[in-house]
Amino acid sequence: MGFTAHKRGDFLDAERCYLCHLKDFENDFNALQLLGMLAYKSADYQKAINYMLQSLKHNAKQPNTENNIGNAYKRVSDYKKARLHYEKAIQLEEKYQDAWNNLVSLLVETEEYTEALFLANQADTLFGYSKRLLLLRAQANRGLLQYEQAIALLKSILQTEPNDASAKLELGKTYYNKGQCETAINYYSELINEGINEFAIWHNLGNAYSNLSQFSKAIKAYQNSISLNPSYAQSYKNITELKWEMGDHQNLFTHYKKAFESSLDNVDLQLDYLEQVIRLGLNKEALTIVEALNDVNSLNVRFISLSSQAYKVNGDIKKAFELEKKMLTLESVTTGSRLGFVETALQNNEFEVAHQELSKVLQAEPENQFALALSHTGARLAPLQFDPSILLVDKFIFEFTIKPPKNFASTIDYCQALDKYLQLLHKGKNQPLEQTLHFGVQTRGNLFDDTHPLITHLVGEFERCIEDAKVHIKKLSKIENICFYPSFTSQEPTYFSGSWSVKLHNMGYHSNHMHPLGWLSSAFYVTLPKETQSEQTKAGWFYTGVPNIELPFKLTPTRYIKPEIGKLILFPSFLWHGTVPFKEDSYRLTVACDVIKSSKNKKQ
Numbered sequence: 001m002g003f004t005a006h007k008r009g010d011f012l013d014a015e016r017c018y019l020c021h022l023k024d025f026e027n028d029f030n031a032l033q034l035l036g037m038l039a040y041k042s043a044d045y046q047k048a049i050n051y052m053l054q055s056l057k058h059n060a061k062q063p064n065t066e067n068n069i070g071n072a073y074k075r076v077s078d079y080k081k082a083r084l085h086y087e088k089a090i091q092l093e094e095k096y097q098d099a100w101n102n103l104v105s106l107l108v109e110t111e112e113y114t115e116a117l118f119l120a121n122q123a124d125t126l127f128g129y130s131k132r133l134l135l136l137r138a139q140a141n142r143g144l145l146q147y148e149q150a151i152a153l154l155k156s157i158l159q160t161e162p163n164d165a166s167a168k169l170e171l172g173k174t175y176y177n178k179g180q181c182e183t184a185i186n187y188y189s190e191l192i193n194e195g196i197n198e199f200a201i202w203h204n205l206g207n208a209y210s211n212l213s214q215f216s217k218a219i220k221a222y223q224n225s226i227s228l229n230p231s232y233a234q235s236y237k238n239i240t241e242l243k244w245e246m247g248d249h250q251n252l253f254t255h256y257k258k259a260f261e262s263s264l265d266n267v268d269l270q271l272d273y274l275e276q277v278i279r280l281g282l283n284k285e286a287l288t289i290v291e292a293l294n295d296v297n298s299l300n301v302r303f304i305s306l307s308s309q310a311y312k313v314n315g316d317i318k319k320a321f322e323l324e325k326k327m328l329t330l331e332s333v334t335t336g337s338r339l340g341f342v343e344t345a346l347q348n349n350e351f352e353v354a355h356q357e358l359s360k361v362l363q364a365e366p367e368n369q370f371a372l373a374l375s376h377t378g379a380r381l382a383p384l385q386f387d388p389s390i391l392l393v394d395k396f397i398f399e400f401t402i403k404p405p406k407n408f409a410s411t412i413d414y415c416q417a418l419d420k421y422l423q424l425l426h427k428g429k430n431q432p433l434e435q436t437l438h439f440g441v442q443t444r445g446n447l448f449d450d451t452h453p454l455i456t457h458l459v460g461e462f463e464r465c466i467e468d469a470k471v472h473i474k475k476l477s478k479i480e481n482i483c484f485y486p487s488f489t490s491q492e493p494t495y496f497s498g499s500w501s502v503k504l505h506n507m508g509y510h511s512n513h514m515h516p517l518g519w520l521s522s523a524f525y526v527t528l529p530k531e532t533q534s535e536q537t538k539a540g541w542f543y544t545g546v547p548n549i550e551l552p553f554k555l556t557p558t559r560y561i562k563p564e565i566g567k568l569i570l571f572p573s574f575l576w577h578g579t580v581p582f583k584e585d586s587y588r589l590t591v592a593c594d595v596i597k598s599s600k601n602k603k604q
Contacts (some may be wrong), residue, residue: 002440003162004097009221014034014038015035017231018031018034018035018038018562019035022035025542028058028587028591028597029055029056029057029058029059029062030452031055032051032052032055032058033051033052033055033062033065033068033365034066034068035051035071036048036049036050036051036052036065036072037068038053039051040071040075041066042202043075045072045075045076046072046076046331046332048068048069048072049069049072049073049076050068050590052065052072053069053362056069061092062090062092063089063090063092063093063096063099064084064088064089066086066088066092066099067085067086067089067096067098067102069082070082070083070085070086070089070099070102070103070106070181071102073085073107073498074106075599076259076331076332078332079106079109079110080122082106083103084356086099086102086103086106087103087549088466090103092218094126095125095126095127096422097123097126097130097504097517100119100123100126100127100133101123101130101132101136102440103132104119104120104123104133104140104267105134105136107119107140107298108136108139108140108143112468113114113141113144114140114141114144115138115143115409116136116139116140117137117140117236117472118160120133120136120137120140120480121137121539123486124369131157131161131164131166131167134153134154134156134157135154135157135167135170135581136149137153137581138151138153138154138170138174139170140273140500141153142170142173142174142177145495147174147178148178149562150170150174150303151171151174151175152369154167154170154171154174155167155171159198162563163194163332165191165194165196165198165201166189166597168187168190168199168433169187169188169200169204172184172185172187172191172201172204172205172208172505173204175187176207176208177212178449178451179445179446179449179450180449181208181209181211181212181390181445182212183202183531185205185208185209185210186385188201188204188205188208188256189205190441191383192205193404197226197228197234198228199224199225199226199229199232199454200225202221202222202224202225202235203221203222203225203232203234203235205219205221206219206220206221206225206235206238207220207238209221210238210242210444210445211444211445211446212444212445213425213427213428213443213444213470215242215245215246215355215427215428217577218238218242219239219242220242220427221236222235222236222238222239222242223255225254231268231269233269233272235269236269236272236273236276236455236544237272237276238257239255240255241432241586242431244432245428245429245430245432245441246429246430247429247430257271258357267296267297267300267303270289270293270297271293271297271300271302271306272433273289274286274289274290274293274303274310275305275306275423277289278306278309278310279311283313283314284314285502286309286310286313286314286320287310287311287314288304290307290311294307296345297373299330301327301332301333301337302334302337304324304326304327304330304337305337306322306325308320308321308323308324308327308340308344311323312344312347312550315377317344317347317348319551320347321342321344321345321347321348321350324340324341324344325341326561327341328341328357330478335361335364335365335368335371336359338357338360339368339370339371339374340353341357342357342358342361342371342374343374343549345357345380345550346381346549346551347380347549347550347551348376349552351378351381351382351385351386352379352385354374354385355359355378355382355385355386358371358374358375358378358386365429366485366579367485367487368480368515368516369405369515369517369573370514370516370572370574371488372390372484372485372574373423373514373547373574373575373576374547374550375387375390376390376393376456376545376547376574376575377547377549377555377576378392379391380545380555381551381555383397388505389482389557390484392480392482392556393482393574393575394544394545394575395476396472396473396476396561396569396572397544397559397561397569397575398465398469398472398569398570398571399470399567399568399569400468400553400563400567400568400570401566401567401568402414402458402524402566402567402568403461404464405453411565411566412565412566413528414454414457414566415526415565416523416527418454418458418526418591419456419526419589420525421452421454421455422501422503422526422589423445423503423589425443425447426441426443426499426501427441428440428441428442428444436501436510436511436512436548437504437508437509437510437511437577438504438508438509438510438511438512438581439504439505439506439507439509440502440503440504440505440508440588441502441503442500442501442502442503443500443501443502444500446498446499446500447499447501447591447593448462448496448499448593449499449501457504458524458591459496461568462496462522462524462568465568465569465570466494466520466595469520469570470491470494471529473488473489474489477489484572487519487597488519488572491528491596492597492598493597493598494519494520494595494596494597494598495595495596495598496517496592496594496595497594497595497596498517498592498594499591499592499593500591500592500593501526501589501590501591501593502588502589502590502592503587503588503589504582504588504589504590505587505589506582506583506584506586506587507581507582507583508581508587508588509578509580509581509582510577510579511548511578512546512547512548512577512578513548513576513577513578514548514573514575514576514577515573515574515594516575517594518573518594518595518598519572519573519594519595519596519597519598520570520571520572520576520594520595521570521571521572521573521591521592521593521594521595522568522569522570522571522592522593522594522595523563523568523569523590524568524569524590524591524592525563525564525565525566525567525588525589525590526565526591527587527588527589528540528564528565528584528588529582529584529587529588530584530586531582531583531584531586532562532563532582532588533562535562537580538560538580538602539580539581539582539583540563540580540581540582540583540588541560541561541562541563541579541580542561542563542569542577542578542579543557543558543559543560543561543577543578543579543580544557544559544561544571544575544576544577545557545558545559545575545576545577546576546578547549547576548576563588570595581604587595
């Protein structure tokens with residue numbers, strides 16, 4: 001009776017029947033795994049995991065159940081356990097194609113691209129042609145910046161299936177990542193013209209228009225995405241950011257509020273709305289939302305993290321600390337949530353517990369840039385608990401002068417020409433919400449994808465200086481007998497994980513921040529206000545060592561660097577840094593990038 005109800009979609013009746021059956025046959029592994037599937041369909045993933053693990057206790061040889069547990073762990077972002085159960089499913093049944101697909105998909109999602117390719121090739125020998133595996137291999141190639149290989153794989157699918165929408169969508173994403181947004185738009189538009197009206201196509205079309213600074217077209221595309229999938233939080237978020245940059249603050253939350261009020265059962269959308277409210281500094285409204293959502297989300301890790309942030313911005317650090325201590329007792333605590341607790345512990349002078357939790361993260365993820373940044377702050381606040389050697393990071397800041405192209409008489413002349421071109425790319429009216437600049441604007445997309453000769457020359461100069469920095473880092477690390485993390489001193493190839501230009505106006509500055517997605521980060525000065533020459537005020541100067549954390553007492557910069565036109569500063573990405581505001585009716589124009597080691601996209 002339970003299975004019959006299950007098949008016809010009457011899940012409440014099915015659950016009642018299964019539970020009744022288990023009263024008489026408590027070791028029935030089939031009933032337990034079916035209860036797990038019911039819980040999964042109801043999005044109660046932890047309950048699903050518990051039922052299915054009980055089922056395995058009574059019958060350990062269930063590849064399908066292992067696979068389903070993997071899916072449930074993936075849903076709660078416990079990727080290590082998800083992988084373990086996918087692998088167990090394959091061990092029990094080598095030719096279980098769904099488990100192979102899920103495992104490779106998980107590795108792509110967690111950016112373990114090299115291993116994803118290796119396993120996809122293994123699966124290929126078992127199953128032969130598989131469109132799903134070809135798509136996953138293309139995604140892995142794209143993650144490794146192997147764009148031509150990804151394009152070749154996707155086009156091979158189209159040779160067999162000329163109208164395959166998934167291959168065209170992935171081609172659009174690949175050309176987008178390659179910096180060829182116009183080509184990406186062509187693929188997305190082709191899909192739409194063929195009558196394929198899916199939210200993912202419209203969302204990615206919005207991303208491409210956004211990178212080309214065609215904001216109105218981007219917003220329209222995101223709105224179409226939302227109309228097709230009202231619960232897709234990223235489209236709401238992107239509209240908010242574009243409206244902010246366009247200066248349309250009056251209508252900033254119209255789309256979010258409507259969705260929030262009509263989707264009270266959508267936890268992800270609720271929490272995304274709360275996150276946006278906190279980012280925009282609407283502190284009292286944030287607390288109101290926290291109180292409204294608390295009853296049904298009190299054990300949700302992301303909700304606890306956001307609630308803690310809401311209490312912190314409202315000045316209640318102790319309440320935030322107690323909430324996050326409770327969070328650490330729950331299952332599936334993410335690295336980000338754990339580091340949020342470390343930050344709050346530092347704010348409460350709880351140095352010992354901060355060090356304990358930070359050590360757990362660094363043991364598992366020694367290259368985590370935010371964890372290293374918090375370690376630097378901990379060492380400044382409590383050198384007896386934290387390793388003070390990380391404070392030597394200021395010695396790993398390097399200054400270079402960019403050489404001009406041969407057709408320019410000087411670096412100054414080159415920077416003046418570069419200024420004129422960059423001005424054309426600055427089309428926003430406000431600083432991006434995600435960034436730390438104030439009273440200024442930033443270019444969208446990856447600047448270094450631009451093929452203009454002025455930009456390609458700058459890219460070459462950055463690459464030259466980065467290679468010099470590698471040599472300096474290796475020598476200095478040996479002299480100081482320090483290595484901040486295993487790959488810090490390695491000489492392996494690097495690539496630009498992000499690049500942009502910033503234009504600051506009168507009163508402009510960068511608040512304290514670090515770069516979580518880099519190995520080295522940079523600042524290159526194209527145009528500067530006259531006030532930056534003042535040794536006394538240090539207006540517009542670059543400084544280091546001050547965290548973006550409200551502490552019981554103020555830390556002062558560990559180093560100041562004077563900006564000069566044509567100067568490039570390279571520094572470890574985990575180093576806290578900011579700039580001093582300048583007061584002048586002029587502007588400061590810079591170019592910056594994050595540099596990452598190739599191994600970061602080749603996790604083993």
